[in-house]
Amino acid sequence: MRLKATMRVKVGAAVVAALALTAAGLGVRGGDEEEPVGLAQVASTLGPGEGMLNLLTLPGVVESGRTDPRVDWVTPFQERTGCEVGLKVVKTPEEMAELMRDDDRRYDGVAAPPEVAGRLIAENRVAPVNPDLVDGYKKLEPKLRGLLRRDGKHYGIPYVWGVNLLMYDTRSVQAPGSWAALFDPDEARRYSGKLVMRDSPLAIAEAALYLKRERRKLKIRDPYSLTPKQLEAAGRVLAAQRPHVGQYWERPADAVSAFAGGRAVLGQGWPYQVDVLNRASRPVQGVIPSEGVTGWMDAWMIGARVQHPNCMYQWLQWTASPDVQQQVAEWTGVAPANPQACSGDRLKPGFCAAYHVGDRDYLDEIIFAHAPSKACGVEPKESDEKDCTDYAEWTRTWIQSTKMNT
CATH class of the missing domain: 3.40.190.10 (Periplasmic binding protein-like II)
Incomplete structure (x- = not known):
C-alpha cells in the first residue's frame, strides 16, 4: 500500500455563471474585467471548462505524481478536461481558513476538514453546490452528504472520512x-x-x-x-x-x-x-x-469568489468517481466517501472491511x-x-x- 508516504506529511452554457459573477446567470466571463463578488449563488447549468483550476488543500490530499510517480489523479483529469490544476498546499487548518478569508486571494475550491468547513459556511466564504451537476453524487454515503447541508442547501461534496x-x-x-x-x-x-x-x-x-x-x-x-x-x-x-x-x-x-x-x-x-x-x-x-x-469528513467546497466554476464542477465529479476514490483511499489511508470504490477489484476486501466502507450501521454510530x-x-x-x-x-x-x- 502507498499509505505511509502521505501520512508522513499529514493528526473533495456556464456552470455557475452566478457563482462568480451576477445573480442573473449570465455566461462565465474571463479576463481582468471580472469583478469579485462577496456571495455566490447556486449553479444551475454546466458549461465548458475555463482551462484553469486553483485548489487549496492540506498535505497529501491531492497527488499529481510528485511524491510518487505511481500516484497521480491530477494529470488524467487535466488531459481529459483541459483544466490545468494549480495547487496551494498549507500546513494547518488554520492557515487554510485564513487564506480563504483573504480578499486578495481567490481559490476555486478547498478540501476542507470539519473545523474549517463550518466556519467557511458561516462566513459566506464558500458557495452552495448543486449536487445535480455532480455525476455520482447520489452514490456517496447518505450520512456524509447531509453533514454540510444548511438551510436546505449543500455546501460540500464528501471526499474521505474517518x-x-x-x-x-x-x-x-x-x-x-x-x-x-x-x-x-x-x-x-x-x-x-x-x-x-x-x-x-x-x-x-x-x-x-x-x-x-x-x-x-x-x-x-x-x-x-x-x-x-x-x-x-x-x-x-x-x-x-x-x-x-x-x-x-x-x-x-x-x-x-x-x-x-x-x-x-x-x-x-x-x-x-x-x-x-x-x-x-x-x-x-x-x-x-x-x-x-x-469522526470526521473532509469535503470539497467551492470558493465564494470562484473564478473557474466549470472546471471546479468537473473536479467535483472527478474526485467523487469510484476510480479516483479508490486511489485517494489507498494513498491517504482513510475511507472513501463513495462505497463503489470497493466494488469489483478496485480496493482489496481487507481494506474495505478494516475501514468499514459501505457499513451504514457503523456510520450511524459515529458522531461526526x-x-x-x-x-x-x-x-x-x-x-x-x-x-x-x-x-x-x-x-x-x-x-x-x-x-x-x-
Missing part, C-alpha cells in the same frame, strides 16, 4: 470499554507516559463524551457544542491527563511510530494506524467506547465533527440555545490544557 477510535496494545492493556481508560485520572496514571492524543482542539470532543456519562449534571448533548461551563470541565479533564501523555500527534505516522516502538500503549487513533500496525504484525486494536465515538460555534448545534434555529463556545475558545482551551501545564 473515525477516532480508542487504540490500545493488547499485550499491555486489557481491552478498554470506555473513554475513562484515557481520561479518568486513576486509569490514565496506570499507563503514564505511554498515552497518545491527537494534537487538535477537536480532540476536546472525546473528553466531552467521557464527561457526558461521568458528570451527567453537565447535560452534555453534542460533544461539539459545549457551553462555557462544559468546555471548562473538558479542559480540566485534559489538564489532569496532560502529565500522563507521552505524545500529542499531528502526523498519523507519529502515532504509528510510538506504538511500534513501545513508547505508547493506549490513545486516540484512526483505523489507518491500526491497519498499518496490524500489517506489521503489531498487536494493536481499535475499539468504539461505550460512550460513543467521534462540526466546527464549534456560539450558536449551539450544527444548523441552529431561532429557538436553539445561543450560549455555546466557538472554535477560537476551543483552541484557547486546548492550548491552556495541553501546552501550558506540566
Whole structure:
C-alpha cells in the first residue's frame, strides 16, 4: 500500500455563471474585467471548462505524481478536461481558513476538514453546490452528504472520512470499554507516559463524551457544542491527563511510530494506524467506547469568489468517481466517501472491511465533527440555545490544557 508516504506529511452554457459573477446567470466571463463578488449563488447549468483550476488543500490530499510517480489523479483529469490544476498546499487548518478569508486571494475550491468547513459556511466564504451537476453524487454515503447541508442547501461534496477510535496494545492493556481508560485520572496514571492524543482542539470532543456519562449534571448533548461551563470541565479533564501523555500527534505516522516502538500503549487513533500496525504484525486494536465515538469528513467546497466554476464542477465529479476514490483511499489511508470504490477489484476486501466502507450501521454510530460555534448545534434555529463556545475558545482551551501545564 502507498499509505505511509502521505501520512508522513499529514493528526473533495456556464456552470455557475452566478457563482462568480451576477445573480442573473449570465455566461462565465474571463479576463481582468471580472469583478469579485462577496456571495455566490447556486449553479444551475454546466458549461465548458475555463482551462484553469486553483485548489487549496492540506498535505497529501491531492497527488499529481510528485511524491510518487505511481500516484497521480491530477494529470488524467487535466488531459481529459483541459483544466490545468494549480495547487496551494498549507500546513494547518488554520492557515487554510485564513487564506480563504483573504480578499486578495481567490481559490476555486478547498478540501476542507470539519473545523474549517463550518466556519467557511458561516462566513459566506464558500458557495452552495448543486449536487445535480455532480455525476455520482447520489452514490456517496447518505450520512456524509447531509453533514454540510444548511438551510436546505449543500455546501460540500464528501471526499474521505474517518473515525477516532480508542487504540490500545493488547499485550499491555486489557481491552478498554470506555473513554475513562484515557481520561479518568486513576486509569490514565496506570499507563503514564505511554498515552497518545491527537494534537487538535477537536480532540476536546472525546473528553466531552467521557464527561457526558461521568458528570451527567453537565447535560452534555453534542460533544461539539459545549457551553462555557462544559468546555471548562473538558479542559480540566485534559489538564489532569496532560502529565500522563507521552505524545500529542499531528502526523498519523507519529502515532504509528510510538506504538511500534513501545513508547505508547493506549490513545486516540484512526483505523489507518491500526491497519498499518496490524500489517506489521503489531498487536494493536481499535475499539468504539461505550460512550460513543467521534469522526470526521473532509469535503470539497467551492470558493465564494470562484473564478473557474466549470472546471471546479468537473473536479467535483472527478474526485467523487469510484476510480479516483479508490486511489485517494489507498494513498491517504482513510475511507472513501463513495462505497463503489470497493466494488469489483478496485480496493482489496481487507481494506474495505478494516475501514468499514459501505457499513451504514457503523456510520450511524459515529458522531461526526462540526466546527464549534456560539450558536449551539450544527444548523441552529431561532429557538436553539445561543450560549455555546466557538472554535477560537476551543483552541484557547486546548492550548491552556495541553501546552501550558506540566
